[in-house]
Amino acid sequence: MKLVPCASCPLRKLSLFLPLAPGELALIESLKRDQAMLRADASIIHEGQTNAPLYTLLSGWAFRFKTLSDGRRQILNFLLPGDFIGVQQKMSDASVHGVQALTDVMLCVFPREKLWDLYKDYPTLAFDVTWLAAREEQMLDEGLLSVGRRTAMERLAYLLLTMFQRAEEIGLTKGDTIQFPFTQQHVADTLGMSLVHINKTLQRLNATKTMRWKERRFEILNREELAKIAFYEPAAPRARRPFI
Amino acid sequence: MKLVPCASCPLRKLSLFLPLAPGELALIESLKRDQAMLRADASIIHEGQTNAPLYTLLSGWAFRFKTLSDGRRQILNFLLPGDFIGVQQKMSDASVHGVQALTDVMLCVFPREKLWDLYKDYPTLAFDVTWLAAREEQMLDEGLLSVGRRTAMERLAYLLLTMFQRAEEIGLTKGDTIQFPFTQQHVADTLGMSLVHINKTLQRLNATKTMRWKERRFEILNREELAKIAFYEPAAPRARRPFI
């Protein structure tokens, strides 16, 4: 398989990313070790794996998760194109969570040892890495708020709405619809509920006519009302990039 | 109030922090704007506050939280001396969570604009910042796993055990005991449960004789057994500092 040169990397086309200085691009190019293609359901990082490389998700969906020894699983977050995989592991430690592909995915592989070069020579990029980590952390905060304090209906509405909006930002939606790759079981494991209860809550939520989710196809019918159900409090407009 | 010079900063004494190069110390010194002392219950960062500075917690306990507009509160994490406050906000955005002091606290104030200087001139320190953020994220992951998938008893055991261990690492414990500053209501808001249920679960947990928590005084009686109840799966030994 041919390597996609970074200059034509799909991520570079996103408006989220301002142009890099030429030197930065060259550096990124030099850091890139490899590119990997994985099938849906493949494991990207195993729980307990040591010194896993960093990845950027170029295309497809994935998710981070943890499991207890008796099999209970908690999905921590979904990953979309443009997301970084692996910053979570405090450097050089064993990974304490797994990452699994939800669809076929394409990954850019980035050896962990070289992260230091990036910090040393390209503080702008280092700043970006921190920014991405902070963004991840905010999503986790929201997840914790959902699972801890939102009701079943609010949780489900919140998750579907925000997943839609994340997908929308990177152009994965068509109007008010999208094809979600996850199942009701995935959602159950994300929201800390049982599959059956997700299904019953979904019936009630569909009945509100603010949205519809059936056979993986999701459609928003009334975004404001859905946001109200979700207890979604609109954040300040997103910064496009770290300041300076 | 006198400023504590960074060279004699309480944090510098912790074994968690290896010696800094002299230049690094000077930089930190120059970045330090101020030092603040706050009373228990004071708000350190308000939800919605923009461009809040960064802080290092020098002494005392605090916590990060989010609230829904109808008052439901979720505590996201507790903060102990040596923790960074504010990296979570993706730079320059409005803060989407609040931070409140649990005891009287002493803070080192660090203007957000200067973070860039640090990244530019001291990549080692920048690396540390990322490392701290990654560590925070791992704690959040565990919190999400707890609230989503652990039972009430497991959750409570896990929280108390890990809070004890975090305190132990920075020398806040006396043998197997510690004085926790938080109330059962705080724990309820951390674990996504009601105060009443926390109390009832606590009775059951005390009855196992693996620990005792009464009137803020916490004591571990059998760490291994408590860890089993908590479904605590020991992580790989902690790295002392990011590899370079």
Place this chain on the structure above:
DNA sequence: CGACTTGTTGATGTACATCAAGGTACGTGG
């Protein structure tokens, strides 16, 4: 064609929340 994955629905049980009342400790002002 079975075997499997995903979704759906109903019956039953339980882990939790909510409500309510009271208990102890600690502070305050009279």
Place this chain on the structure above:
DNA sequence: CCACGTACCTTGATGTACATCAACAAGTCG
């Protein structure tokens, strides 16, 4: 000193949001 409030904890009674179990339907894949 007492009377009073307030913060935190405790316990029982009742209700409900959830999980679990079970059975079945529809699609897909070897």
